[in-house]
Amino acid sequence: MKIDAEVRTGQIADHDLYLDLLKRCLTGYLYPDSSNQEVHPDRSMRLSRRIILTALIKRGYKIFRTKPFNPEARALGQDWPSIGYSMAGLRRLDNLQFCVASVLSENVPGDLLEAGVWRGGSCIFMRAILKLHNITDRTVWVADSFQGLPAPTLEADKDYDLSGFSQLAVSQAEVEDAFRRFDLLDSQVRFLKGWFRDSLPSAPVSRLAVLRMDGDLYESTMDILNALYHKVSTGGYIIVDDYHLLPPCKQAVSDFRSRTGITDPIQEIDGTGVFWKKSD
Numbered sequence: 108m109k110i111d112a113e114v115r116t117g118q119i120a121d122h123d124l125y126l127d128l129l130k131r132c133l134t135g136y137l138y139p140d141s142s143n144q145e146v147h148p149d150r151s152m153r154l155s156r157r158i159i160l161t162a163l164i165k166r167g168y169k170i171f172r173t174k175p176f177n178p179e180a181r182a183l184g185q186d187w188p189s190i191g192y193s194m195a196g197l198r199r200l201d202n203l204q205f206c207v208a209s210v211l212s213e214n215v216p217g218d219l220l221e222a223g224v225w226r227g228g229s230c231i232f233m234r235a236i237l238k239l240h241n242i243t244d245r246t247v248w249v250a251d252s253f254q255g256l257p258a259p260t261l262e263a264d265k266d267y268d269l270s271g272f273s274q275l276a277v278s279q280a281e282v283e284d285a286f287r288r289f290d291l292l293d294s295q296v297r298f299l300k301g302w303f304r305d306s307l308p309s310a311p312v313s314r315l316a317v318l319r320m321d322g323d324l325y326e327s328t329m330d331i332l333n334a335l336y337h338k339v340s341t342g343g344y345i346i347v348d349d350y351h352l353l354p355p356c357k358q359a360v361s362d363f364r365s366r367t368g369i370t371d372p373i374q375e376i377d378g379t380g381v382f383w384k385k386s387d
């Protein structure tokens with residue numbers, strides 16, 4: 108890894124070390140056990156197994172299925188860490204760091220917002236970068252239902268019903284606690300709770316320098332773009348987390364770009380996520 112080489116040659120600054128450690132911690136990369144998958148009782152199981160699991164869980168046990176840690180998959184954000192605060196993986200957090208650092212160095216005005224935050228790791232990371240640079244006039248907006256994904260209502264999303272995935276439902280209180288553990292919860296972090304279609308059009312956000320989208324569905328992605336794209340400053344960045352993984356998300360981006368005449372080139376991140384820089 109680049110950072111290891113820089114440490115050896117003594118060229119690395121303390122803040123790079125902090126951000127590198129933060130990325131490894133937020134993605135669960137530091138914890139190989141974070142590949143283990145928690146087992147929940149479900150209807151596909153034999154009744155006897157379901158009864159035993161339910162009884163153990165009621166007594167406070169957590170049951171995990173052992174899975175070998177795959178560092179490459181974690182770097183590329185291809186698995187969901189059981190321990191960790193972001194499923195974006197190291198490379199997409201590198202990209203987020205690049206985008207935030209660029210808008211700061213180029214003085215692109217506006218706040219930083221992620222729509223679709225899960226356990227809040229990407230937002231925690233953005234707040235850490237602002238703190239490192241002593242930036243006090245920008246806010247990190249944390250937008251989510253805090254109850255998982257909505258059931259699909261559009262034809263484009265019909266094969267992607269993730270609404271029953273309890274692992275994706277993380278409450279606002281849990282995300283606030285996560286920020287607190289990193290000592291990064293303060294008045295520069297603001298929460299936008301609700302379905303994007305309700306919360307984003309009236310959100311008190313005036314200008315954005317970075318808009319990170321991770322809502323998975325066509326509807327969620329389109330709701331974010333419709334409500335917020337025009338608030339992104341020229342020179343700001345739009346990041347789409349699951350562009351190549353989830354066809355509905357890609358379709359929404361493509362439909363929005365054609366409808367509004369966006370021709371800024373889409374740039375690749377890690378084979379899954381993409382981003383572009385807004386030129387006007």
Ligand SMILES: C[S@@+](CC[C@H](N)C(=O)[O-])C[C@H]1O[C@@H](n2cnc3c(N)ncnc32)[C@H](O)[C@@H]1O
Binds near residue numbers: 192348
């Ligand atoms: C894949 S997770 C986000 C992962 C996160 N960005 C990370 O770095 O780990 C998707 C999130 O989007 C939220 N979400 C999806 N569609 C939504 C909608 N229409 N309104 C509100 N929240 C939504 C879900 O609650 C979930 O937290």
